[in-house]
Amino acid sequence: MxxxxxxxxxxxxxxxxxxxxxxxxxxxxxxxxxxxxxxxxxxxxxxxxxxxxxxxxxxxxxxxxxxxxxxxxxxxxxxxxxxxxxxxxxxxxxxxxxxxxxxxxxxxxxxxxxxxxxxxxxKLGPDPLRDVSGDVAWTRISRSKKSVAALLMDQSVLAGVGNVYRCEVLFRAGIDPMTPGQRLGREQWEQVWADLRRLLPLGIATSRIVTLPEQVEEVEATLAKGDEVHLTERASFVYKRTGEPCLVCGNPVQASDVAGRTLYWCPVCQRA
Missing domain, CATH: 3.20.190.10 (MutM-like, N-terminal)
Structure with missing residues (x-):
């Protein structure tokens, strides 16, 4: 989607x-x-x-x-x-x-x-591409017993985030996707919100979802110079990498269904 x-x-x-x-x-x-x-x-x-x-x-x-x-x-x-x-x-x-x-x-x-x-x-939650603050989303997340992985896909909690960004930002923050919203720390949420605010504009500029640090830095540097961005391949930390070694720790990436979509995560890097 x-x-x-x-x-x-x-x-x-x-x-x-x-x-x-x-x-x-x-x-x-x-x-x-x-x-x-x-x-x-x-x-x-x-x-x-x-x-x-x-x-x-x-x-x-x-x-x-x-x-x-x-x-x-x-x-x-x-x-x-x-x-x-x-x-x-x-x-x-x-x-x-x-x-x-x-x-x-x-x-x-x-x-x-x-x-x-x-x-x-x-009826929608805040959109990281439009809203400076994610406080409304945090209020809804912090009161919920649902997993943070499910909550990030709920458009009434957070608008615009789909499965790819869900998997990738949770990995980048080292958050266990099964953590109930009410057990998520405020600092963890602020890290996720800030990451979405950083990554989503790169998606507009490149028409790709960019999450690997080297690609993020390359795109940001190119845009800062006012040059056109050309990315030749799409790469991710965990998305659609079931069974493959985690790019950080080497353990197999796992997958399961959460909120009607396949969630991908690393059980070591995203330990509870």
Missing amino acids: PEGHTLHRIARDLDAAFAGQAVRVSSPQGRFADGAALLDGGVLEEARAYGKHLFVEIGERILHVHLGLIGTFTIDEVAYTGERPVIGRVRCRIESEAHVADLRGPMRCEVITPEDETATVA
């Missing part, structure tokens, strides 16, 4: 391509034809993300998108000069004279009001 950095990157790219322009909105697949008709011809004012939710303000209405497990929203990086073919089952297409954005396979694609957007966001 696309994690929060992906939605923030899509919002950024939609703004770059369409903000301030009247756009054509259609549904080549046909499943969003009525909604597209409500948005067609409006000016795209702004695209914004909160957690895994995307809100695209067009005219006086808002396109609300949740990509779910398989959804994609692709925006052409270069201007079109000729025919604009429809490839695959495009639920919603946004286009101007120069650019085309195609939404495929979302879990949610609907037209809502500003009041609906406010209500949706109110």
